Amino acid sequence: MKVDVDTAIEQRLYLADPWFHVCLEETASNREFVANFDRLYGSDLARRRAPIVQMVDDATGKSKDDMRAFVEFVARYVWAVIGPDGKRERST
Numbered sequence: 593m594k595v596d597v598d599t600a601i602e603q604r605l606y607l608a609d610p611w612f613h614v615c616l617e618e619t620a621s622n623r624e625f626v627a628n629f630d631r632l633y634g635s636d637l638a639r640r641r642a643p644i645v646q647m648v649d650d651a652t653g654k655s656k657d658d659m660r661a662f663v664e665f666v667a668r669y670v671w672a673v674i675g676p677d678g679k680r681e682r683s684t
Contacts, residue, residue: 605668615664616670626662634659 599605606612619625626638635658641649649655 601664601667602670606671608662609671611674612667612671615674616650616666619670621663629665633658633665635661637662 623638630636630638636649637658646655
């Protein structure tokens with residue numbers, strides 16, 4: 593049974609896919625990718641912050657929200673495009 597991308601994202605089905613974890617690791621290790629994600633979403637994943645700023649972000653949940661947004665971004669725009677077996681899916 594094939595599940596559409598929106599359902600997979602909504603139900604977080606990608607978390608059970610080992611290929612997703614490869615996608616996440618590769619994108620997280622790509623500085624340019626993370627920096628552009630920060631630019632587009634206004635997050636601070638790639639930037640080093642002062643300890644007090646980091647503490648405030650952790651206390652308010654901003655750090656966790658930024659990471660959750662990054663994971664969902666990778667799921668939607670990398671994992672869903674490449675496909676669960678690591679091969680680019682072709683649209684017909």
